[in-house]
Amino acid sequence: MAEGSVQRRLAAILAADVVGYSKLVAADETAALSQLARLRREVVEPAIHRHEGRLFKAMGDGFLAEFASPVRALECAIAIQNGTTGMRLRIGIHLGDVVADQDDLLGDGVNLAARLEGIAAPGGITISRPLYDQVRDRVKAAFSDKGEVSLKNLPRPIQVFSVQTTPAPAATAYPALPDKPSIAVLPFQNMSGDSEQEYFADGMVEDIITALSRFTTLFVIARNSSFTFKGKPVDVRQVGRELGVRYVLEGSVRRSGDRLRITAQLIDAAMNKHVWAERLDGSAGDIFDLQDALTAKIVNSVSLWVEKAELERVRIKPTVDLDAYELYVKGMALQRYERRFEEAYRHFVQAFTLDPGYAAAYAMAGYTLCFQHISYGSPIPPDVRAEALRLAQKVAVLPHEDAHALARAAHILSFIGQQYDLAKELVDRAIVLNPSHGYCWMSRGWVSINYGDADLAIDCFTRVLRLDPLDPHQAYAWTGLACAYNCLEQYEAGFQWALKAVEAHPLMYTLAYLVINAVPAGRTAEARDAFAKMLRMRPDLTVRDALQLCLTKDTDWLERMARTFREIGLPE
Template sequence: MGANEEGTLAQLKSIRTALVEPAIAAHRGHIVKTTGDGMLVEFASAVDAVRGAVEFQRSMAEQNTAVPQDQRIEFRIGIHVGDIIFDDNDIFGDGVNIAARLEGIAEPGGICISDDAYRQVRGKVEIACDDMGQQSLRNIAEPMRAWRVRLTGHGTSAVKSGLAMSQPQVLPPPDKPSIAVLPFQNMSGDPEQEYFADGMAEDIITALSRFKALFVIARNSSFTYKGRAVDVKQAGRELGVRYVLEGSVRKAANRVRITGQLVDAATGAHLWADRFDGGLGDIFDLQDQVTESVVGAIAPAVEKAEIERAKRKPTASLDAYALYLRGLARFYQFGNRQANDEALRLFNSAIELDPEFASAYGRAAFCYVIAKINGWIPDTANSITEVKRLTQRAVELGKDDAIALAASGNALAFVVRDLGVGAGLVDRALVLNSNLAEAWNFGGWIKIWLGEPETAIERFARAMRLSPVDPWLMAMRAGTANAHFFVGRYDEAASWAVMALQCSPDYLPGLRISAASNAMAGRPEQAHEAVARLRELSPTRLSNLKDVHGPFRRAEDVARYEEGLRKAGLPE
């Protein structure tokens, strides 16, 4: 208004006529009054109100894409459900006041709804919401819980390189029965037991994923919902599954209670619910009961032999298993050196208690992979010897343990540079468990090193579909970038590199492939930016690149990679 009052007013009237009024009318709303640049609208249904608001904000966002930032008109919307008083063609009451205050805390172009409104629309409107927690609203006595409507996932989002990539929010379910196991709630009141609840959910995921008749979302994607109020319908849409399992673990003294319920993500109907009580010494039997009941509820035709396989216990030692779970909790922090060192220590402690714990050997070996990726260990004989020892034991003890085989295969390929054996172990893991996202990810990288980039792209795509919101997504995307790079598709490689760095801006393999692909695509500015950040994080030079990049079998791949990095400005 300060720059152009008449033009702004004309634009505002045009928006009301073209977008606001049609959206309100289409969803049976009634404009009570206008208030300068705002308006008060009443709907008979919260569902109608939210749908109308979403339609309008998305239309505004689309219209604004071609408008310079300083000339855009953006609206905030607040929605509440409550009693109102009609008087002289106006409405009054706390319900109106709260809606107005919610509008005030909404983001420009956003929608903020009260908890009362959220309960009315949950599962009925195709949207996702983020919990904003308790909000203190001006002139409202008690703090109120509020929700932010997520409007992303439609259209395209610009990425730093100037390329664009569509990122759909909703995934269609696969043809076969599909399930996501959400993190179990720790009801013990003891934060130290959080790892125990996490481990229970992870074990059920692992057991279910052995069934080839099921499509199982990987642990890392399911666990992005940890600590959040989750609408199972929303989770089902975001993960692309038909069924969602949620539950809780309550531990007291030497007893444990596990509850679980299976929900149809399309309808919200509860298909199965049960409670399991037992002593800590019977924890694996309880896990078997939960797993068997879930599978029986969603895939009754699964053969008995497959059910018996799902009951297989990772170790007979509960203490070793507890150490292993603690190690996993640290292991999944990835780029943190202290966490990786602690994870290795915990896995080794688990091995000391149970020398036949195959998965612990495999995970310990993989800690060396993380260390090598980040340049924390040189290519020394000691680390190679230790990885050989760990992987040999993992394979000896876990001939049918897909996690142990996949982790060992990747460690042998990357640290020991034994591509042939490493590739064979990952392929064996995929035969045992075709739902193991990390095995598809590892297999993709190995195919790159073997000089088979097109096959690598297929493997990364499978990994990302099985675990679409995985914390390791940056590795899957960076791997896809590498694969496109080695077949000469530099623009696509640069685009995937940008997406990898969106997940983790300081991911070293992502920075390296971003630098090389942008340089080869003729974008020196982006290439130099990536190299500058890479050099800030790690003293990388072309001469020591072999210590951190993969064991490429083809000399032409090494030459192409080094050419890109040299063009990007990486010193010799």
């Protein structure tokens, strides 16, 4: 340091670091670097600027910022954590004396902030006692006293506090465009004049979405969000903004007897211009070839980096039997739209009877069997459980590359079979096969919960919310986030996600996740209200029953949940 350039001052130092960055780089270095750059550009640097701070050092996956105000430092940390998706950060903040050398800061004040960051929970904030004393009555946040902690290279223990943040997404913000070509495929109009053909048109569009989502070079909006526009007049520019995509595909299907006509147009929503329009004619038996032709045209139009092998792999179909295919898509329509589960189940069974290699039909038959029980928390009868597991295990051994089938089977095996290792193997395969499939990430999130990996679960559910931003069933991801944050003992964050889930779907399992977060978060009134609703649904509910809604191989976490249910008054 040059003489005369050194100054001392009191400052609030914020230190942050990306959780598991080395693992992310090892998995996909290009994607990790791009995501980190976007995180700094879109979240970190704007938050520091808004809160009157100064970023004085960025190194690798971490950074240091200085604030004159301890309040603004903590508000900035909360804003960063609430705005971060995908990657997760640890943040530490200390108020202390620092040494300034031109634009750099040194000294124990900086070192202590870095040490606090190192002991923060993933997605969490840890602060020192000096900073806590300045912010405790000035920042709306929940604080948890962690006592005195010995930190590396410090002569004596210091008292630290964790800050409970609430990382709920902003309701009004439009998603940013991804850093690769992005597309939404809207439901095609059924031009057949026959309402019975609606399921056929929907199934065909879903197949196109699934095929596109298998390309690693594309970002594809999941089916549930695309289908929120079904039957509505569409402003393509607004669709692009709401879904955060550049391209939108819309079209129609006309089926008359054995003849089939598909029309489609690809629109650059960002520029509000047509890229191309296409008309494909053939027989109903040609549907798979027509889908392939349309998929290839879309991909070749929007991506310059498609490999031939990738295109060939997409041509592999779940079935080539048109009758089995029609039974399957009809079963999906019955399950999704009409909630006629027994009838849907029969359609799936008929489909795999016609084609014994139809993995998706086995998976959906198993999932439909236990869907009502999973949703409403009622015990699954032993014969239903056994049959659902048999069907899921069939998916595991069939030779196929159907990511959706693998993800469905993994969910069943993990949740009702506690076959955690097999479930993890299947869902990891599904993500490799179909990296933009929303349900695959949803299933991986729940399998990760059951496996006891809360950090991975949060990443998965966050991806679901981006891939499926308008999904009317987002409560499943919100519930997963409530569960994962409970595992990390970030109860206020877990409570806020559970509250959103309960408001959307006040079911047994969402209420259970509200209780396990509300009690340790000190939200007594909310906990008792949710508990009373659970008892109205099942007056004979026990701790053992409640834990069936929160299954995990993490025995310590299970015991914490059991203690919470006992505390609220649930009998063994």
